[in-house]
Amino acid sequence: MRIFNYSKLKEKKWDLDVLSLVAGIYRYQGKQEFYLKEKNEELNKLIEIAKIQSTESSNEIEGIVTTKSRLKQIMEEKTTPKNRDEKEIAGYRDALNIIHNNFDIIPISKNYILQLHKILFSHLENGSGGKIKSSNNVIVANYPDGRSEVLFTPLSAFETPEALERICFEYNKVIGNAEVNPLIAIPVFIHDFLCIHPFNYGNGRISRLLTTLLLYQNGFYVGKYISLEAIIAKDKDYYYNSLNKSGANWHEGNEDPTPFIKYLLGIILSAYKSFEDRFTIIEDKIPAVEMVRKAVMQKIGRFKKQDIRELCPSLSISSIEGSLRKLVDQGDIKREGVGKSITYFRLK
Incomplete structure (x- = not known):
């Protein structure tokens, strides 16, 4: 069984790139808090745009698509989903709305992750959501040119329930005790989640929802105004590459999480920069x-x-x-x- 111990992260010496990314995010976080005090009405429009982009991009990464007009109607709940893709899009909408509205009372636990997965697939008739994978699976990268590549073999279905409980316990421990900076603990948790790959279907989308949830719970609200999923979707190769590098020796517990940490922190910092760019435009009358x-x-x-x-x-x-x-x-x-x-x- 793979052993998880997040307390050891506090002993690790991070390179200058990681430290610079962390410092940059905190700098922009402070500036965003100042901007939000103005309660500019245009910020509400940014929220709605970000929700649409997040739902569209997170599903599009998995090949789940619909037209722009149908997407807008689904997001506004003005239509009924017509097919499987639209039903999954509606499920992501529902899950994202729950996170936006209730992030501060959502526990990080195996049971809630299962509940989030159930919500994601709640519009499908087969009841596939909310269940741990029933068989072993693999992580496959699908590229725009049609190529596919097996990147990683996750934990077996048998080991998955305990592993999912364990990473939740470890994350809650180091965050609750302020042992590890959340900007380190969050990427490590998300990477472990992806390496466990607990579901037959929907792991990527759940990982992105969890990323947003964990950031909100730790005071990083940029994903509310700028779609993290849209930034991720712009360069899937970078995502797969960082996942692959940090996945080496993961089963033995000797992996280096640094590549994935840098990747995710880079996404977050990019979102903060985009927020500032947009705010400087909309604040002027x-x-x-x-x-x-x-x-x-x-x-x-x-x-x-x-x-x-x-x-x-x-x-x-x-x-x-x-x-x-x-x-x-x-x-x-x-x-x-x-x-x-x-x-x-x-x-x-």
């Missing part, structure tokens, strides 16, 4: 075209209308389209393509 101009100045390379929409949540699509046309006419940006394939890039 300026005309729509100037708000769009500020958003454009933050873009490097090609961008789409939706990229600007995310940076300017207070503006309607028609306002953004009109502002982009003005910037094209003024020679600030150039437009290429037609219809949904339209992209822009800066000329100045």
Whole structure:
């Protein structure tokens, strides 16, 4: 049986990269707390955008998709899911909403993780949610070019229930006793969860929900305003690579968690930077075209209308389209393509 001992993490000497990431996150966390005191109404719009992006991206990573219009209707509970993909999307929506609204009273335990998994699959008729895997499984990386690769063989189904209980116990112990910095304990817990791979289906999505939950419980609320899942989805290769590196010698308890810690801390820091970028745009009461101009100045390379929409949540699509046309006419940006394939890039 794999032995877990999170107390040993307090004795480990972390390299400068890890220490720099931790310091950077705390720096941005403090700045975010200051921003949130303003109670800007636009922040509520960021929350809704982040929920949609998180639900879309976390499912899309697993090949679960629907159209943008259907996604919006499902998120607003204005329609009934039509197929399995949409039912799983609705389940993620429900689980994410529960975390957003109740994170401070949710226990980190095997039973609650099972409950979260049950919620994820609550719209399916076969009752597959909330059950530990019934057979052994493997972690497979699926790449955009169609390739797949077995990255890791998790714990057996027989060992899984006890292991899941153990990592919850170890995590709660070091966090409750303030033995280990949560920015170290959280990635280690998530990595162990993924290596255990307790379910036949849905492990990745549950790991991302747990990441959001644990961050909220420790005062890191950036995922409420910026989708962590969307950042993860942009570079799955980096995710798989860090998981693979930290998974080496995991069964023997001799793994190096550093690659996965750096990966997850990098995601969190990137989200905080994105939050600050968006807040600096929405806090100024300026005309729509100037708000769009500020958003454009933050873009490097090609961008789409939706990229600007995310940076300017207070503006309607028609306002953004009109502002982009003005910037094209003024020679600030150039437009290429037609219809949904339209992209822009800066000329100045």
